[in-house]
Amino acid sequence: MPQSKDATSFTEAANAALLQQLNWSDTQDYELASRGFIATLNDPVIRDETGRPAWNLSAFAFLEAETAPASVNPSLWRQSRLNALYQGLFQVTDGIYQIRDFDLSVMTIIDTGASYIVIDPLVTPPTAEAGMALVYQHIGRKPIVAVIYTHSHIDHWGGVKGVISQADVTAGQVKIIAPERFMEFAISENVIAGNVMSRRASYMYGNLLPQDTTGQVGAGLGQTTSSGVPTLIEPTDTITHTGQTMVIDGVEIEFQLTPGTEAPAEMNFLFPQRRALCMAENVSHNMHNLYTLRGAIVRNPKVWAHYIDEAIDLFDGRYDVVFSSHHWPTWGAEAGLDYLKKQRDMYKYLHDETMRLANQGYTLLEIPEIVESQLPAELFNAWYNRGYYGTVNHNVKAVYQHYLGFFDGNPANLHPLPPEDAGKKYVEFMGGADNLLTQARASFEKGEYRWVAQVVNHLVFADPDNQAARALQADALEQLGYQAESGPWRNFYLSAAKELRNGVIDLGAPKTASPDVIKAMSLDMFFDLLAVRMIGPKAAGKKLVFNATFTDTGEQYLLMVENCVLNYARGKQSAEADASLTMSRTALNEIVLGEAKLAEKLATGEARIDGNPEKLVEFLSLLDTFEFWFNIVTP
Incomplete structure (x- = not known):
C-alpha cells in the first residue's frame, strides 16, 4: 500500500516563510491555555459502554515537539499543540470550570454552590461522562440542574446523555435551555443532506488519516471528533429574545439571541455575578468558517459581525473573562474587548472587501487572491484570527456565493462540461495522457502544486484507472496539505491523496442521523x-x-x-x-x-x-x- 512521502524543498520553503511573517515571540496563548489547570485523566483512553475507544488523550503526543516538522505548517502546528496538549479540567474563574480536549468542543460547568449547570456537553456521551467524572472527583459531586445548548451544531449537544438522562428531564429535575428554533435546525442539518455531509466530514476532520506528522494533526477548532453515537434531549426552556434572563439555583444568566451567525440558532450569555461572558461559538481562537467544507448553507459575515458588535455594547464593562465553546478563555476586560473587536472586524473586513471587489467586476476565483495579497496585519496576524479552520480563500468565496451564487457572469462558465467529459477533452487538447503527465511532472518539480492538482485532475477524471495520474495527483495534493494552515484544508488534501493511492476503503456505513435525531424529527x-x-x-x-x-x-x-x-x-x-x-x-x-x-x-x-x-x-x-x-x- 503506497505510503506518505516527505515534504519537498518547496513545501519546506513555503512553511518556513511563515516563520518570518508571524510574531512567534508572542507566547501568551500557551499561558492562557494552561491557566487554571486542575487535573486530567490517568487513563488517556475514554471508552464507550462496549469498551471501544471513543477518544484518546494521548493520540497527539507527537505534538509535544516545539518545532514543527517540514510536513506541517508551523502555524497549524502551534494551534494543534495548544488544542491537544492542554487537556483536562480547568478553572476559568470562581465557580466556572471547563473540560478541554476531551472532544472537538469544550464543555463548561457552572458551580452554583448546591448544583451544576452544564454548557455544551460535547459530541458523544462517553467524553461528556468522562469530563463530568473529573469534575465530580476534583470539585465535588452535586446534581446537575440545567444544561445549556449554546447553538444547534451537534458538537454542542450530542453528549447530553453522558451527563443527564431523559428521565431526569421528564421528572422536572433538569432544565434544558436552548435558543429559539434550536430543534428545527439541530435536526434539519442531519437529515436532507446528512449522507453527503457526513462523507465529506470524514475528509474535513481527517477521520481516515493516521494521527502523525504526515497525517492528521488537528482541525484548528479542536483536534477531531469523538467516535460514538450522538444523543439528544429536547429543550424544556427556549430563549426567544435578547435581554431575557433566568436565575438557576441563585445564578443569574442574561441572554443575547444571535440567529444566523456561526449557527442559524445560537446565543451568547453573561453571568453578571461571576463577571464572565460566554460567546458560544461566535468568537473563537481562529478564523471560523463562513462556509464549511463538509457542506452547509453559507453564513453571512455581515450578520455575524453585527451580533459581535451588539455583544460589545450590550455587555460593556460587565465581564472580566470571555470564554467560548472551543479553545481557551481570554482574561481581562481590555484584552477581552480587543479580542471581540478584532474578531468582529475580521468578519466584516472579509464581507466588505469581497463585495467591494465584486462590485468592480472581479469574480469568485479572482477576489480571494486579491484579498489574500493585501490583508491588514493588525487584523490577520493576530493569532486568534488565523485561518486554522476557515480560511480567507474559502470564506471570501462564501461571501460571493451568498450574494451572487456560483455564476461569475462569464457565460463560458455558465454551462461547462461535467468533469469526466471535460477531462477527456482537456487530455486530447494537451496531446494525450503521456504528454500531459510529462508536463505536469515538470511543473511538480518546480513546486507548482496547485497547477499540478488542477491539470492532472482532468486526466484522473478522463481515465480514473491511470495509476500514474493518480499517483502524481496524490503527490501534489499531499504537498498542498503539508503547506495548509487550515486543519480542514490539510485533512481534505491528505484524505484525497490517501484515496487516490489506496482507493475508497469501506469501513461500514455510519448512521448519518442518530436514534435520538430520528425520534426528534x-x-x-x-x-x-x-x-x-x-x-x-x-x-x-x-x-x-x-x-x-x-x-x-x-x-x-x-x-x-x-x-x-x-x-x-x-x-x-x-x-x-x-x-x-x-x-x-x-x-x-x-x-x-x-x-x-x-x-x-x-x-x-x-x-x-x-x-x-x-x-x-x-x-x-x-x-x-x-x-x-x-x-x-x-x-
Whole structure:
C-alpha cells in the first residue's frame, strides 16, 4: 500500500516563510491555555459502554515537539499543540470550570454552590461522562440542574446523555435551555443532506488519516471528533429574545439571541455575578468558517459581525473573562474587548472587501487572491484570527456565493462540461495522457502544486484507472496539505491523496442521523427526506395516493406521487387513496432505524394497510438508497 512521502524543498520553503511573517515571540496563548489547570485523566483512553475507544488523550503526543516538522505548517502546528496538549479540567474563574480536549468542543460547568449547570456537553456521551467524572472527583459531586445548548451544531449537544438522562428531564429535575428554533435546525442539518455531509466530514476532520506528522494533526477548532453515537434531549426552556434572563439555583444568566451567525440558532450569555461572558461559538481562537467544507448553507459575515458588535455594547464593562465553546478563555476586560473587536472586524473586513471587489467586476476565483495579497496585519496576524479552520480563500468565496451564487457572469462558465467529459477533452487538447503527465511532472518539480492538482485532475477524471495520474495527483495534493494552515484544508488534501493511492476503503456505513435525531424529527422532515429519496425518473407516469395515520401522536398525512414528485399534506386524508397505512410513530422510528421491517410490523398487527397493499409496494420500489463511501476525487 503506497505510503506518505516527505515534504519537498518547496513545501519546506513555503512553511518556513511563515516563520518570518508571524510574531512567534508572542507566547501568551500557551499561558492562557494552561491557566487554571486542575487535573486530567490517568487513563488517556475514554471508552464507550462496549469498551471501544471513543477518544484518546494521548493520540497527539507527537505534538509535544516545539518545532514543527517540514510536513506541517508551523502555524497549524502551534494551534494543534495548544488544542491537544492542554487537556483536562480547568478553572476559568470562581465557580466556572471547563473540560478541554476531551472532544472537538469544550464543555463548561457552572458551580452554583448546591448544583451544576452544564454548557455544551460535547459530541458523544462517553467524553461528556468522562469530563463530568473529573469534575465530580476534583470539585465535588452535586446534581446537575440545567444544561445549556449554546447553538444547534451537534458538537454542542450530542453528549447530553453522558451527563443527564431523559428521565431526569421528564421528572422536572433538569432544565434544558436552548435558543429559539434550536430543534428545527439541530435536526434539519442531519437529515436532507446528512449522507453527503457526513462523507465529506470524514475528509474535513481527517477521520481516515493516521494521527502523525504526515497525517492528521488537528482541525484548528479542536483536534477531531469523538467516535460514538450522538444523543439528544429536547429543550424544556427556549430563549426567544435578547435581554431575557433566568436565575438557576441563585445564578443569574442574561441572554443575547444571535440567529444566523456561526449557527442559524445560537446565543451568547453573561453571568453578571461571576463577571464572565460566554460567546458560544461566535468568537473563537481562529478564523471560523463562513462556509464549511463538509457542506452547509453559507453564513453571512455581515450578520455575524453585527451580533459581535451588539455583544460589545450590550455587555460593556460587565465581564472580566470571555470564554467560548472551543479553545481557551481570554482574561481581562481590555484584552477581552480587543479580542471581540478584532474578531468582529475580521468578519466584516472579509464581507466588505469581497463585495467591494465584486462590485468592480472581479469574480469568485479572482477576489480571494486579491484579498489574500493585501490583508491588514493588525487584523490577520493576530493569532486568534488565523485561518486554522476557515480560511480567507474559502470564506471570501462564501461571501460571493451568498450574494451572487456560483455564476461569475462569464457565460463560458455558465454551462461547462461535467468533469469526466471535460477531462477527456482537456487530455486530447494537451496531446494525450503521456504528454500531459510529462508536463505536469515538470511543473511538480518546480513546486507548482496547485497547477499540478488542477491539470492532472482532468486526466484522473478522463481515465480514473491511470495509476500514474493518480499517483502524481496524490503527490501534489499531499504537498498542498503539508503547506495548509487550515486543519480542514490539510485533512481534505491528505484524505484525497490517501484515496487516490489506496482507493475508497469501506469501513461500514455510519448512521448519518442518530436514534435520538430520528425520534426528534418531525413527520414533515421525514416526508421531506422521503421525497428526496424518491427516484423521480422512475416515477414517470405514475399517480399514487396514500393516507397515513399515526396512532400514538394522532397525526394524519396525505401523500401524493404525481408528476414525478412526492407531495404531502398534513392533517388531510383522501377517500380515493390507493392505500391507507396506520401505525404508531414509534413503529415508524424502529423501521427507519433498521430495528424492524414494515412486514414484521404488519405481521404483529402494529401496522395495518387498508386498500391495495401492492400500490404501497410499488411506491417503496421508487425509493433510492444512499451509499456512504462514494468516490470524491475520482468519478
